[in-house]
Amino acid sequence: MEEEIGTGRLEAFSDGVFAIAITLLIIEVHVPHGEDLGRDLLRLWPSYLGYLTSFLTVGVMWINHHQLFSLIDRADRTFLLLHTFLLMLIAFVPFPTAVLAQYIRTDDAMPAAVLYGATLTLTAVLFNAVWRYAAGDRRLLTPAAPQSEVDDITRAYSFGPFIYGGSAALAFLSPKASAAAYLTIAVFFALPLAHWRMAVRRT
Amino acid sequence: MEEEIGTGRLEAFSDGVFAIAITLLIIEVHVPHGEDLGRDLLRLWPSYLGYLTSFLTVGVMWINHHQLFSLIDRADRTFLLLHTFLLMLIAFVPFPTAVLAQYIRTDDAMPAAVLYGATLTLTAVLFNAVWRYAAGDRRLLTPAAPQSEVDDITRAYSFGPFIYGGSAALAFLSPKASAAAYLTIAVFFALPLAHWRMAVRRT
Amino acid sequence: MEEEIGTGRLEAFSDGVFAIAITLLIIEVHVPHGEDLGRDLLRLWPSYLGYLTSFLTVGVMWINHHQLFSLIDRADRTFLLLHTFLLMLIAFVPFPTAVLAQYIRTDDAMPAAVLYGATLTLTAVLFNAVWRYAAGDRRLLTPAAPQSEVDDITRAYSFGPFIYGGSAALAFLSPKASAAAYLTIAVFFALPLAHWRMAVRRT
Amino acid sequence: MEEEIGTGRLEAFSDGVFAIAITLLIIEVHVPHGEDLGRDLLRLWPSYLGYLTSFLTVGVMWINHHQLFSLIDRADRTFLLLHTFLLMLIAFVPFPTAVLAQYIRTDDAMPAAVLYGATLTLTAVLFNAVWRYAAGDRRLLTPAAPQSEVDDITRAYSFGPFIYGGSAALAFLSPKASAAAYLTIAVFFALPLAHWRMAVRRT
Numbered sequence: 001m002e003e004e005i006g007t008g009r010l011e012a013f014s015d016g017v018f019a020i021a022i023t024l025l026i027i028e029v030h031v032p033h034g035e036d037l038g039r040d041l042l043r044l045w046p047s048y049l050g051y052l053t054s055f056l057t058v059g060v061m062w063i064n065h066h067q068l069f070s071l072i073d074r075a076d077r078t079f080l081l082l083h084t085f086l087l088m089l090i091a092f093v094p095f096p097t098a099v100l101a102q103y104i105r106t107d108d109a110m111p112a113a114v115l116y117g118a119t120l121t122l123t124a125v126l127f128n129a130v131w132r133y134a135a136g137d138r139r140l141l142t143p144a145a146p147q148s149e150v151d152d153i154t155r156a157y158s159f160g161p162f163i164y165g166g167s168a169a170l171a172f173l174s175p176k177a178s179a180a181a182y183l184t185i186a187v188f189f190a191l192p193l194a195h196w197r198m199a200v201r202r203t
Numbered sequence: 204m205e206e207e208i209g210t211g212r213l214e215a216f217s218d219g220v221f222a223i224a225i226t227l228l229i230i231e232v233h234v235p236h237g238e239d240l241g242r243d244l245l246r247l248w249p250s251y252l253g254y255l256t257s258f259l260t261v262g263v264m265w266i267n268h269h270q271l272f273s274l275i276d277r278a279d280r281t282f283l284l285l286h287t288f289l290l291m292l293i294a295f296v297p298f299p300t301a302v303l304a305q306y307i308r309t310d311d312a313m314p315a316a317v318l319y320g321a322t323l324t325l326t327a328v329l330f331n332a333v334w335r336y337a338a339g340d341r342r343l344l345t346p347a348a349p350q351s352e353v354d355d356i357t358r359a360y361s362f363g364p365f366i367y368g369g370s371a372a373l374a375f376l377s378p379k380a381s382a383a384a385y386l387t388i389a390v391f392f393a394l395p396l397a398h399w400r401m402a403v404r405r406t
Numbered sequence: 407m408e409e410e411i412g413t414g415r416l417e418a419f420s421d422g423v424f425a426i427a428i429t430l431l432i433i434e435v436h437v438p439h440g441e442d443l444g445r446d447l448l449r450l451w452p453s454y455l456g457y458l459t460s461f462l463t464v465g466v467m468w469i470n471h472h473q474l475f476s477l478i479d480r481a482d483r484t485f486l487l488l489h490t491f492l493l494m495l496i497a498f499v500p501f502p503t504a505v506l507a508q509y510i511r512t513d514d515a516m517p518a519a520v521l522y523g524a525t526l527t528l529t530a531v532l533f534n535a536v537w538r539y540a541a542g543d544r545r546l547l548t549p550a551a552p553q554s555e556v557d558d559i560t561r562a563y564s565f566g567p568f569i570y571g572g573s574a575a576l577a578f579l580s581p582k583a584s585a586a587a588y589l590t591i592a593v594f595f596a597l598p599l600a601h602w603r604m605a606v607r608r609t
Numbered sequence: 610m611e612e613e614i615g616t617g618r619l620e621a622f623s624d625g626v627f628a629i630a631i632t633l634l635i636i637e638v639h640v641p642h643g644e645d646l647g648r649d650l651l652r653l654w655p656s657y658l659g660y661l662t663s664f665l666t667v668g669v670m671w672i673n674h675h676q677l678f679s680l681i682d683r684a685d686r687t688f689l690l691l692h693t694f695l696l697m698l699i700a701f702v703p704f705p706t707a708v709l710a711q712y713i714r715t716d717d718a719m720p721a722a723v724l725y726g727a728t729l730t731l732t733a734v735l736f737n738a739v740w741r742y743a744a745g746d747r748r749l750l751t752p753a754a755p756q757s758e759v760d761d762i763t764r765a766y767s768f769g770p771f772i773y774g775g776s777a778a779l780a781f782l783s784p785k786a787s788a789a790a791y792l793t794i795a796v797f798f799a800l801p802l803a804h805w806r807m808a809v810r811r812t
Contacts, residue, residue: 009218009269015618016222019625020426023633023700024226028234031637031707037717041708041724051701059693066618081393084262088255091226098234099244108240115244190690212421212472219425223629227429231437284596287465294429295457301437302447311443318447415624415675422628430632434640487799490668497632498660504640505650514646521650 010080011069014087018062021091025054028098049183050101054093056186057120061090064127071150072134073142082133086126092119100179109175117168117178124160131157213283214272217290221265224294228257231301252386253304257296259389260323264293267330274353275337276345285336289329295322303382312378320371320381327363334360416486417475420493424468427497431460434504455589456507460499462592463526467496470533477556478540479548488539492532498525506585515581523574523584530566537563619689620678623696627671630700634663637707658792659710663702665795666729670699673736680759681743682751691742695735701728709788718784726777726787733769740766 029047032040075083096116103112134140135150163185171178232250235243278286299319306315337343338353366388374381435453438446481489502522509518540546541556569591577584638656641649684692705725712721743749744759772794780787 009214011618012215012621013218013222013265015622016219016625017226019622020223020226020629021229022696023626023629024230026630026700026704027230027633027636029704031704031711037708037712037715038720041720052697055697055700056693059696062622063689080266084259084393087225087262088258091229091258092254095229095232095234099240102234103240106240111241111244190693212417215418216421216425216468219422220429223426223429224432227433230433283469287462287596290428290465291458291461294432294461298432298435298437302443305437306443309443314444314447415620418621419624419628419671422625423632426629426632427635430636433636486672490665490799493631493668494661494664497635497664501635501638501640505646508640509646512646517647517650 007069007072007075010075010083014065014069014083015062017087017091018058018065021093022055022058022062024094025051025058025097028094028101046104047101049179050097053179053183053186054097056190057182058090058093060186060189061123061127068131068134068153071142071145071153072140074140076140079130079133079140082126082130086123086130089119089123089126093123104175104179109179110171113171113175113178114168116182117164117171120182121161121164121168124157124164127160128157210272210275210278213278213286217268217272217286218265220290220294221261221268224296225258225261225265227297228254228261228300231297231304249307250304252382253300253307256382256386256389257300259393260385261293261296263389263392264326264330271334271337271356274345274348274356275343277343279343282333282336282343285329285333289326289333292322292326292329296326307378307382312382313374316374316378316381317371319385320367320374323385324364324367324371327360327367330363331360413475413478413481416481416489420471420475420489421468423493423497424464424471427499428461428464428468430500431457431464431503434500434507452510453507455585456503456510459585459589459592460503462596463588464496464499466592466595467529467533474537474540474559477548477551477559478546480546482546485536485539485546488532488536492529492536495525495529495532499529510581510585515585516577519577519581519584520574522588523570523577526588527567527570527574530563530570533566534563616678616681616684619684619692623674623678623692624671626696626700627667627674630702631664631667631671633703634660634667634706637703637710655713656710658788659706662788662792662795663706665799666791667699667702669795669798670732670736677740677743677762680751680754680762681749683749685749688739688742688749691735691739695732695739698728698732698735702732704728713784713788718788719780722780722784722787723777725791726773726780729791730770730773730777733766733773736769737766 029044029051032044034040096112096119100112100116103109131153135154138145138147138150141150164182167178167181167185170181232247232254235247237243299315299322303315303319306312334356338357341348341350341353344353367385370381370384370388373384435450435457438450440446502518502525506518506522509515537559541560544551544553544556547556570588573584573587573591576587638653638660641653643649705721705728709721709725712718740762744763747754747756747759750759773791776787776790776794779790
């Protein structure tokens with residue numbers, strides 16, 4: 001009864017959402033209006049670090065998204081629903097980024113760091129849901145997708161929620177350690193590690 | 204005298220407008236500046252629900268738009284005009300979303316809920332106009348479009364304005380019930396119901 | 407010495423700028439914070455009309471841009487420079503739109519209407535410059551472009567600066583008449599008039 | 610162990626980031642709220658010049674990016690990381706543009722001009738890094754890329770960091786001269802100079 005569709009326009013639409021979410025991050029870095037611009041610009045370092053962390057994080061998510069869609073070649077309605085929730089979370093990232101940047105040096109750093117980590121944890125959960133739905137029984141995979149690679153991705157993704165969830169939990173002990181963890185994770189995932197394998201095909 | 208054109212670049216342009224409108228929704232969720240960040244973040248729940256509702260709503264509209272353009276394969280000037288009005292309404296959605304989120308807990312919730320519903324009602328009307336113009340006498344349809352599917356869409360779309368219009372009217376009795384209806388409709392349309400059929404082809 | 411390039415990625419980039427400029431218009435419609443939301447929302451009518459006018463205007467410019475690039479099939483550096491200035495003006499439109507909407511009911515309506523008209527006049531001048539550079543000696547045209555159509559466009563475009571310039575000049579007499587003229591022009595250009603001919607090919 | 614990927618979707622994603630960064634520039638030009646709109650609009654000239662400078666600068670960067678990807682036809686993880694940093698800097702440009710426009714006429718013009726120049730210098734450094742990584746040993750180049758053109762680009766790009774760095778250093782002597790230099794550089798790079806050669810192929 002339910003038909004499946006191709007993913008061409010879905011990828012284009014997703015690229016748009018990723019590109020806009022990542023570029024909107026700069027809107028949350030506000031021009032300072034204090035007495036001493038030089039000092040004020042330096043004191044904006046949490047905004048710069050937040051920009052760096054979220055840009056890297058969303059950038060790596062884009063690369064992962066790109067990779068998944070090299071293996072997925074059709075979509076059904078359940079997939080579209082899960083995928084819409086995934087995009088919803090990615091487009092949400094500028095908000096917790098701004099909250100964390102503005103509150104990290106205050107007594108209210110804890111809820112800000114929790115919000116940021118909760119958003120990334122939920123995003124990682126959705127990445128797992130989207131992938132597992134598509135890859136389960138090879139439901140929406142291209143026949144050319146090697147099963148070993150599919151299994152590798154499933155295994156690798158399963159750590160994401162725990163890594164981000166752990167960093168969010170760390171915020172209850174030390175919000176600054178939690179924020180440092182988010183940046184560390186982003187850099188780590190972005191690094192061209194030797195064991196990294198990208199299965200995205202020529203497009 | 205009047206020539207018809209293809210829809211390739213029109214779809215790309217529309218994807219851009221949809222992606223931006225849906226991503227701009229987060230701009231209207233403002234960083235709180237109160238005494239207690241944790242409590243303030245929780246009290247932002249109307250903004251989160253508004254974000255969820257509008258993201259789902261516009262996301263489903265994108266899916267529908269995608270579906271229509273799998274059946275429509277050319278455009279003329281009248282179609283372009285109607286389609287421009289449709290995009291105009293979709294790009295408008297962030298404004299009533301922000302108004303509703305900010306006023307739903309106040310004595311002014313009623314006009315906010317009416318504005319939100321009126322926007323979606325008008326959007327549904329324009330979806331009908333765009334589709335009926337293209338599908339009437341199969342004016343702009345691809346020869347491959349099965350007439351039964353065309354008729355299914357025409358029938359399904361005809362309910363849209365009444366569903367949204369009814370929810371908007373509900374705002375005069377209870378703005379909160381009206382807002383709940385918008386969310387319910389969005390979730391309902393997004394659900395992968397058994398009878399749902401997507402006619403979008405591989406792209 | 408100077409090589410020519412294709413226009414595929416240039417069109418994609420332009421689509422992005424058009425889509426974002428047109429969608430950013432809604433950012434300038436601000437949530438009211440007065441005593442009576444219903445009345446305040448109604449009193450925002452200049453913002454709604456500004457949104458309508460600029461959305462239609464930029465939408466029609468996108469259609470025209472689309473049409474030109476069905477006839478232009480390569481670019482050189484001079485063309486890219488002129489085209490960048492054209493995009494710069496189109497991306498500028500949200501600013502005069504916001505100024506006009508906020509000042510049309512005040513004593514300062516005149517400079518606001520002049521700014522809006524000057525922006526559109528300059529945009530029309532750039533459209534002429536881009537087109538005339540590409541079409542002169544058929545410098546960048548596809549061989550398939552019929553000369554009669556090329557001449558039709560050259561003639562039609564030559565009126566643009568005068569129509570917008572005249573409306574801008576009208577602002578010195580009556581800013582409201584000037585604003586009404588901008589809306590009228592936008593609607594007129596958007597209407598599917600019988601003599602309208604679109605030469606854009608299937609894409 | 611490490612696989613290489615094509616650049617199709619990477620270019621599309623980059624186009625999105627460029628288009629959004631360039632269009633967001635207008636958000637930083639704020640509607641004035643003074644006594645005399647006409648005078649206030651004229652006094653916004655630093656914002657207009659900043660818009661012009663950054664739009665031209667990012668526009669030329671887009672052209673250069675386009676040119677590079679006509680020679681680069683695959684990507685590996687290191688390249689993606691460098692490229693993400695490049696996009697991060699381009700998406701950052703609206704912030705220093707706004708800072709410079711708001712402070713150029715104040716006593717705090719110096720740090721504003723330094724920030725602007727530092728951003729462009731770092732962007733030029735990243736352009737070099739991205740290119741040199743791809744072109745070194747022709748690591749990611751298309752076989753069709755003529756080595757003479759590759760060498761020309763390497764040579765031309767190597768000046769960028771010094772030109773921007775020098776303009777940034779000039780800010781310590783005269784912030785206004787520094788700002789004028791940024792505009793001059795943007796215009797100079799945008800001009801269709803006789804020796805300019807664009808290697809971008811038909812796309």
